[in-house]
Amino acid sequence: MPATLADRTFEHSNRLQQRLHDLVPGGAHTYSRGADQYPEHMAPVLTHGHGCRVWDVDGNEFVEYGMGLRSVTLGHGYQPVVDAVSAAIAGGVNFSRPTELELAAAEDFLHLVPGADMVKFAKNGSDVTTAAVRLARAATGRSKVAACDQPFFSTDDWFIGVTEMRGGIPTRSQKDTVRFRYNDLDSLAAVLANDDIACVFLEAATSAAEPDPGFLAGVRNLCDKHGSLMVFDEMITGFRWSAHGAQAVYGVTPDLSCWGKAMGNGFPVSALAGKREFMELGGLRTDRERVFLLSTTHGPETSSLAAFRAVVRAYKDDQPVRQMERAGRLLIDGVQSVVQTAGLADYLQLSGKPSCLTFATKDAAQLPSQAYRTLFLQEMLLRGVLGQSFVVSAAHSDTDIEQTVDAVRDALPQYRRAVEQGSVQGLLDGRPVAPAIRQFSAPRQVVA
Template identity: 65%
Template sequence: MTAGFARSNALQDRLHRLVPGGAHTFAKGSDQYPEGMAPVLVGGSGARVRDVDGNTYVEYGMGMRAVTLGHGYRPVVDAVRAVLDDGLSFSRPTELELAAAEDFLRLVPGADMVKFGKNASDATSAAVRLARAATGRDLVAYCHDHPYFSSQDWFVGSLPIRAGVPETTRGLARSFPYNDLDAVRELLETDRGRVACVILEPATSLCEPEPGYLEGLRALCDEHGTVLVFDETITGFRWSEHGAQGLYGVTPDLSTWGKAMGNGFPISAIAGKRELMELGGLATDRERVFLLSSTHGAETVSLAAFRAVVRAYAETDPIGVMERQGAALAAGVAEVARAEGVEQFLDTAGRPSCLVFRTRDADGNPSQPMRTLFLAETLQRGVLGQSYVISAAHTDDDVARTVDAVRGALPAYRKALETGQPERLFAGRPVAPAHRSLAAPRRL
């Protein structure tokens, strides 16, 4: 059991006074954790992290899916240290930029050119801008089953938390469900000649493409002269080092990358066909596109980290490890849930390398109070994470410790199901959706 959260709570209060929301990412906010149980971390190694109160946890989520090789992964750290003494940012490109681009394009054979940035949100927005410029069209079609594409207005206007986004901007987006070709066909017919791009994640933790779906999207976009964009922010280096496009054998016009590219170091990319990408270059007679232009887009530290990640994927099998350990974790959680008789109300789902856990009430409905109770019980037992997204650093012992924590949490979970009153078993208010329009129900 943990030693408590007194110092974490004190530091979180100070964070709320200085940082809007108390964190720099919605998913890291204290409102995503049980009240009074939001650890403030000081560091980690592999899949273990420690907080300011001296508690140690098996961590899941791993930097919101950005860390696939483990915290402090030595080859990446050594590669970064090797470039530090020579400076980070310069007034001209470095040889490292060329080497990193060559590494990337060897991994993604469907892409001819690549440009690096710092976060995938900028990369997806650059892809939308490029598609609009190439087609002369304004509308963007995005998959509404995929929760997040960008922090820029073209997408934020579709979220519940959209204050400050002009109504005119909101009107330029169209949405469609995943795995429904007819819906995309109807959308493209209804707005014939107006849709610049179709953007989606080629797969998610809970949704694999049905046979022919991605191929059908490719054909529809070709028919309508629409740019097909795959958001590989999560699938890249988690489904495959070649991206989901390599795994499923469908090549988009553009793809965007981030997260695990740098094993936690900040790096992203937009990549694609030369005839599109060169609109942001110098070998074009058309009006140029402001593609990506960033002071820190090609600083040496993150490029060195990326190259070390590429080597790690070539020399070891991180994806295979994530798949095996994720499958073992899912099996262990299922076993203890069955033993406690709650398997219909608590389970894991999704691709083994990107698992989520699902919490339901006695009526079988998704439940934030039940989720809060489960988080509180497992946090107390040394497991940190809003999902079970795993890394190649998770050992057999980490998985066993997690299953033990779930086993220990289940008597309280079963009691909550029997009484219908989970709120009596944890302190404070339940966790709340991250992208809600008001601070309530977790207003300070």
């Protein structure tokens, strides 16, 4: 039985988290999964999941949001994916030559993304975004990258060098990437004015913003005018906006696009796709100097490609997208209703596409607050909801949404107390969360 508010404990999770800090830098293999992203002493260490529910080592059950950093759209343990993977790995996982499965997966992918002529699979999003940069530099003979002012594109030097967490990045790499503003064609035109930009990198849309009318077409025109490649990051939009990606939703075709996350329903698979004239530079049909595009030992292993093909079958007619949109709209209606009733509409707000919702937490002065965010996360965890966002999956049922709305309703009295007294003092157990990408460990430094 799920733990009640009175007896929910995180003792075993806390012990294991400390051991993780002893063995793994940061205590997690992804910064956004770190304990510093959750209320102190309340970062569950999980054991398993099913659908949109997960369980931790203390026996707590949660409705999960975010779903593997948006990588799981069909639900944990989705049976058709499990069956496809089980059948594939029974015949071997990795070989010294391409498999028939690689061809079938490539055909599936290019059928979904008609604007692309060729595709190459890898394991991580950063594998393919950095490959796109390398390819654009080779195709144009330029070194600079224009990256939109969006949160994240790669773990590699070309992007991390322009974040706060730039330790170990050569100065040259930091200078080779310049930023432009989303929905601001003038800022992009200024960046492109010197005709020295190899590629323009952006997400067509995010959980925080939709493209203004004409913006993406304007980016396309500016790239063509200045000889820069247009690259879409479809990590989140792919299989969440549509199985065909944001490029199909908004009707603008990039030169290259980068995919990952939900294309394997949590299995590690990513893809670089693009126009033949560019992709062939990494192949054997070019007279030009070749590009070391992508060459990974595990890129074509059978389990992830089998998972991808099962995902493609599940996305026939984009049914999971419609399910996520419906669940998200139910969540919006329910949460906004209880927040409005509590008189907190100016302090706790939802934003984004229904299938990719985030929440904003504001303090007594109606300013964004990490402390108030942590208080909200704390109260939701105590009531069986785990998530740094309200990003849903197709597995979120009406019952799951109802439980979440009930949890929000029951958490709001504590939030109201914080607003009324002007601080979270006496209400928050431990230190507030901190940005995942920051220069120093403080304010959530862990003492050995």
